[in-house]
Amino acid sequence: xxxxxxxxxxxxxxxxxxxxxxxxxxxxxxxxxxxxxxxxxxxxxxxxxxxxxxxxxxxxxxxxxxxxxxxxxxxxxxxxxxxxxxxxxxxxxxxxxxxxxxxxxxxxxxxxxxxxxxxxxxxxxxxxxxxxxxxxxxxxxxxxxxxxxxxxxxxxxxxxxxxxxxxxxxxxxxxxxxxxxxxxxxxxxxxxxxxxxxxxxxxxxxxxxxxxxxxxxxxxxxxxxxxxxxxxxxxxxxxxxxxxxxxxxxxxxxxxxxxxxxxxxxxxxxxxxxxxxxxxxxxxxxxxxxxxxxxxxxxxxxxxxxx
Numbered sequence: 001x002x003x004x005x006x007x008x009x010x011x012x013x014x015x016x017x018x019x020x021x022x023x024x025x026x027x028x029x030x031x032x033x034x035x036x037x038x039x040x041x042x043x044x045x046x047x048x049x050x051x052x053x054x055x056x057x058x059x060x061x062x063x064x065x066x067x068x069x070x071x072x073x074x075x076x077x078x079x080x081x082x083x084x085x086x087x088x089x090x091x092x093x094x095x096x097x098x099x100x101x102x103x104x105x106x107x108x109x110x111x112x113x114x115x116x117x118x119x120x121x122x123x124x125x126x127x128x129x130x131x132x133x134x135x136x137x138x139x140x141x142x143x144x145x146x147x148x149x150x151x152x153x154x155x156x157x158x159x160x161x162x163x164x165x166x167x168x169x170x171x172x173x174x175x176x177x178x179x180x181x182x183x184x185x186x187x188x189x190x191x192x193x194x195x196x197x198x199x200x201x202x203x204x205x206x207x208x209x210x211x212x213x214x215x216x217x218x219x220x221x222x223x224x225x226x227x228x229x230x231x232x233x234x235x236x237x238x239x240x241x242x243x244x245x246x247x248x249x250x251x252x253x254x255x256x257x258x259x260x261x262x263x264x265x266x267x268x269x270x271x272x273x274x275x276x277x278x279x280x281x282x283x284x285x286x287x288x289x290x291x292x293x294x295x296x297x298x299x300x301x302x303x304x305x306x307x
Contacts, residue, residue: 010283012104015112021158022151025115029123032116032285086127086143086183088210089114090175091157092217094134094166096192099219102281106217107162109280110188113215113287115157117186120288122150127183130156133171134164143183168193172201176208184211186291191216191264199267212273213294216264220281222257225250 010031018024063074091114097107114130121128122145129143130153139160141153168189175185185205191198191214205212261277268275274294278287 010285012109012112012280012282012284013102015284016104016108021111021115021154022119024112025119025154028112028116028284028288029119032288086129086181087117087121088129088131088143088175088179088183088185089117089153090131090133090171090185090187090189091160092134092166092168092187092189093132093138093160093162093164094192095163096166096190097217098162099190099222100280101221102219104280105162106190106219106280107160109278109284110215110217111157111160112284113278114186114188115154116284116288117291118150118153122147128153131175132156132160133166133168135167136171137174166193167197169197169199169201172198173204176201176204176210179208179210182209184213184295186213186215188215188217190218190222195260195263195267198264199271202268202273203271206271206273211294212271213291214264214268214273214275215287215290216261216275216277217280218277220279223279225253 010028015024015027018027068074091107091110093107097110098105100106100108118128118130125145127143127145128150130139130141131137132139139156141149141156144152166189168187168191172187179185202212202214265275267273274290276287276290276294278290
């Protein structure tokens with residue numbers, strides 16, 4: 001598929017016009033896979049659940065020479081008990097996630113990312129679960145790997161609506177206590193909560209030996225603050241409206257946002273959590289690439305897929 005056609009297919013606005021989330025998820029994954037030969041992460045994609053990269057000391061008898069022929073890199077075949085793992089997708093459904101003046105809200109973007117990840121993981125016959133949250137967990141689908149299970153996850157995503165306040169830190173603590181078997185936890189949120197509470201919750205998940213990926217979802221307007229004329233800013237999550245000149249706010253706003261992101265990134269780095277900023281104007285294969293990058297980084301550190 002030509003590069004321009006593939007990126008048009010993966011454009012959030014284009015995908016959001018499709019009627020069903022299952023169709024959106026399949027389009028994202030298939031569009032992403034079609035471009036893998038141009039990706040530096042080829043080898044950690046559709047084969048990452050069946051192989052791991054060779055590390056010194058591995059038994060040479062288990063090198064997959066067919067994969068070597070395609071990728072010019074050494075990979076070790078893995079047995080079933082090594083490859084199966086559980087992924088828990090956590091999606092923020094608070095009111096602030098409804099923001100999206102460009103046509104695709106943070107919630108819609110996050111739902112498409114979650115659907116694509118669920119589709120990809122199920123395709124590899126690994127278990128994936130879903131949790132929707134605000135101030136607490138509002139809906140849970142336990143991990144499973146059947147096609148019917150995937151349809152249940154997509155159904156819950158398709159019918160969820162953003163509303164209410166968020167307490168991300170408290171939710172992360174709740175999830176850490178509920179998940180008894182270690183796996184990977186993917187959090188999709190705009191992270192509008194006290195930074196210390198968020199980091200404490202992430203640390204709790206890591207203490208429970210889960211791998212954690214934090215997708216920080218922000219609208220392009222939130223990242224750039226492009227407003228010029230006198231603007232009425234609508235408060236979300238019970239915050240009041242504010243009529244103000246954007247030029248008087250822009251410098252302070254961007255400094256505050258950058259400070260928040262810097263603290264969040266540093267905290268994630270300190271706790272060995274993979275932080276990824278997602279601009280909702282970007283093509284959706286960015287989310288898959290960053291997810292697989294996080295997986296490959298863990299593999300590089302440990303030499304195996306942990307599940």
